[in-house]
Amino acid sequence: MNILLYNPDNGVTRNFMPHLWMFLLQALTPAGHEVLLIDGNAQIMTEAEIAQWVLDHDIGLVGIGAMTRMVAKAYRVADAIRATGVKVVMGGPHVTELADEALGRDGGPRHADAVALGEADATWPLIVNDAARGELKEIYAPVDATGKESKPSLADYPAIPWQSIDLDQFNLVPKAATAMLQKVGEGWGTFRIIPVESGRGCPYGCEFCTVTGFFGDSIRFRTNESVVNELLRLKKRARSEKGQMAVFFIDDNFAINVKRTKSLLRDIIAAGAQVHWVAQISANLLRDEELIDLIAASGGKWVFIGMESIDPANLKDVNKGFNKPGEYAAVLERLAKRNVYAITSFIFGMDNDTTGVAERTLEQVRTWPPGLPIFGLLTPLPATPLYKRLETAGRLTRPKHWQEFIPFAMAHTPLKMTIEEAHAEVNYGWDHSYSPEALALAVESLADQPLGYRINIFLARLCFRGIYFPMMGRLAWLKVIAQNRRTIFSLAKEAVFGRKSRPRTPDGEIPCRDAAREVSSGVGA
């Protein structure tokens, strides 16, 4: 049987990274079936085009996975495919929580023939076999012999065959530039960010988060050897293509067991399996100097930190009181000292937020080493404690917000400001962090660092800008390049002619970072 695994586009950004579930299920598919992958973020297709593609490729089963924000598109695609008579199974966090919606048991239309609840590592082979026999059931739940919910241990994690998977749709280097860029340095003919998981689960139970409910508070890890071998396979593939691979460790909290993380990082270093990587780690776990040393030595470049708010009252409200805003600066300095930078994520529209929260947050951000601040709105995702609390309080303004996905729009009323004010705060955050002036400042604040670091932060900020501001298409990019021409010109000039020497402080330090901070916080001239 031919199987299509389809991931809908998220409606906001192009995909900088494919979704792991597709490769994982592909690797777990019983022998004798061919599995094809389409990521809607990389290959834009209409519902009708996908349905036609399914017919043209003689597909016998389609699997669709979606987060809540993509589920409306997922349902539309599923409807178009089911209209051709091909069976559709859906999985992922949204339909796990709202299986009745997908199966049309809540009074609405039916979108899926079957739903895979929770982690599908064990149920996927059963689904495929049942579909091949024409005996697809409606619900597949991962249970043990006694009927109790069971979670995969990850001890026997499959070897995803990265060396042979068709990854063309996930190359971030334009095809036209491949041949030329293969000759640059060790080769840049391809550049891909690949998702790798080393473990699952997070016990912290933040109120807005799906993870503790979905993956359970039982934390499970792959063996070090299995992760190291995966990195070695990725490196080998990149080398064979004269290209580059970076890895996103998608674990919810990569250092949730610090001892184990250190042991993994040591094994990566010992095996020479270092790649440039990014991972999500909560701030409270970044106090350990040895851990940060190992992060840097094993290839860690960026750490995603869910800071959420600089207001302890907000953090307590959402059960994230373990975040201590007073230590954010120290954590970021600790990372920056090793040239590891942070993606700092903030949520506005929390219950204690008032107007001006964006500027108050930015005042702090400007005193930190430069990173990639991102801003979102508190969103009640189905089945989270937050959803239940707001529903009980009658505060949901769009209880089924996923049916009509609107990026950066609230679905409930905050307590101390209006919905419109919350939207304006998010806009302010992005605007003032990604304007040409803010980009120039971020680059300048790294003036004491090698040119490569400054180019890195500049390119990263340009790309992150696209999370909020429309940047799809050539025209939008040209506009951004024109707006940032001064910074581009100064980086290019330095690349060609080298840099002028800079005044040093008596102890030999180059004072630009502090100067830039003063300018940014309005203290300097």
Ligand code: B12
């Ligand atoms: C990596 C990641 C991202 C990446 C992007 C996704 C990518 N390219 O991989 C980044 C960092 C960009 C990201 C961003 C966001 N993310 Co995110 N992200 C994750 C994360 C940490 C890992 C996803 C993953 O690969 N997991 C490992 C795989 C193996 O698990 P899985 O995808 O769930 O798949 C398993 C099952 O669900 C099932 N399954 C899944 N699909 C299918 C399909 C079929 C057919 C079948 C049978 C089974 C099946 O089988 C798989 C194996 O067991 C998850 C949390 C988590 N641990 O899952 C959050 C998560 C998915 N993200 C979430 C959210 C909310 C977001 C954001 C909206 C946050 C924000 N406010 O901006 C953005 C939206 C991004 C966008 N533009 O779409 C939520 C989604 C909740 C929900 N109900 O939708 C999660 C669960 C985290 C949370 N805080 O609750 N995210």
Ligand code: SF4
């Ligand atoms: S620390 Fe992160 S992954 Fe863990 S529950 Fe909180 S938000 Fe979710």
